[in-house]
Amino acid sequence: MSNSPFMPKATAVWLVENTTLSFKQIANFCNLHELEIKGIADGDVAKGIKAYNPILAGQLTREEVDLCSKDHNRELKLNKKKEDVVVSKDRKKAKYTPISKRKDRPDSVLWLVKNFPQLSDGQIAKLVGSTKGTVSLIRNRTFWNFSSLTARDPVILGLCTQINFEKAVGKANRRKEREKKLKEKEEKQKEKEEKQAVNSNEN
Numbered sequence: 001m002s003n004s005p006f007m008p009k010a011t012a013v014w015l016v017e018n019t020t021l022s023f024k025q026i027a028n029f030c031n032l033h034e035l036e037i038k039g040i041a042d043g044d045v046a047k048g049i050k051a052y053n054p055i056l057a058g059q060l061t062r063e064e065v066d067l068c069s070k071d072h073n074r075e076l077k078l079n080k081k082k083e084d085v086v087v088s089k090d091r092k093k094a095k096y097t098p099i100s101k102r103k104d105r106p107d108s109v110l111w112l113v114k115n116f117p118q119l120s121d122g123q124i125a126k127l128v129g130s131t132k133g134t135v136s137l138i139r140n141r142t143f144w145n146f147s148s149l150t151a152r153d154p155v156i157l158g159l160c161t162q163i164n165f166e167k168a169v170g171k172a173n174r175r176k177e178r179e180k181k182l183k184e185k186e187e188k189q190k191e192k193e194e195k196q197a198v199n200s201n202e203n
Contacts, residue, residue, distance in 0.1 A: 004031040005059045005078060006166050009040075010052035016041050017051055019065055022072040029076035050115055056156050105130045106145075108154035109138045115151075118172040127160045127168055 005011045008030040015026045016037065023037040030037075039045030054060040059079055068074045108128045112119055113135070119127075121135040137143040154160045 005029065005054050006057065006162070006169075007052045008032060009036075009046050010049050011054045011059070012037055012040055013046050013049055014051035014053050015065075018053075020069045021065070021076070025068055025072060025074075025076055029078070056153060058155070058162055104152065104154075104157045104159060106134065106138060106143065107150050107152040108157055108159050109135050110149045111151035111153055113139045116169055116172065118176050119168060120172065120175075123168045123172060127165060128154050129159060 009032070012026050012030045012032055015021055015029070019026075023034050023041070026032075027034040027037045036045055055062055055065065060076065061079055064077060064079070068076050105128050109124055109130055112124045112127065121132040121139065124130070124135045125132045134143070138146065138149070143149070155162050155165050
């Protein structure tokens with residue numbers, strides 16, 4: 001985990017909308033330019049980006065936000081307690097989810113599908129301990145009690161760690177970027193072939 005919060009722009013959107021922190025404090029915390037924060041406040045930057053709550057995600061404490069709101073010369077400090085998670089090396093060991101939390105799985109799947117559509121069904125299933133079939137049904141809005149679901153963050157519910165969540169999103173983003181580049185390459189190749197065909201016909 002770096003010294004900047006996960007999803008800096010989405011975090012900045014939340015801080016602008018929900019706190020009285022200065023633009024400079026938010027910019028420094030999110031590793032963004034102060035003008036970008038002003039643009040977010042004016043509605044010119046980060047349009048369509050869903051606000052990400054860094055307090056619920058464990059990246060900031062409410063006390064830290066309150067202290068910095070009262071003293072604009074104070075810098076926000078990233079809460080790094082999430083890094084002290086011991087990750088088991090035994091990948092084959094099945095993750096046990098208490099019965100009290102199993103009903104939270106579909107809610108978490110809905111939250112991930114809505115906020116991180118780039119995640120594959122397999123990634124989401126692995127994160128919350130569900131199945132690819134269930135994820136597919138929820139994504140297609142055909143799950144048996146879809147209307148009763150409430151989108152909820154799996155990290156807050158304790159179904160997965162912030163670290164594993166960030167790794168999954170990072171992997172999904174890299175895959176999307178590769179697919180985008182491949183598509184652009186194919187389109188350029190197609191345009192090139194079409195031009196060559198036109199030129200050969202003219203000759």
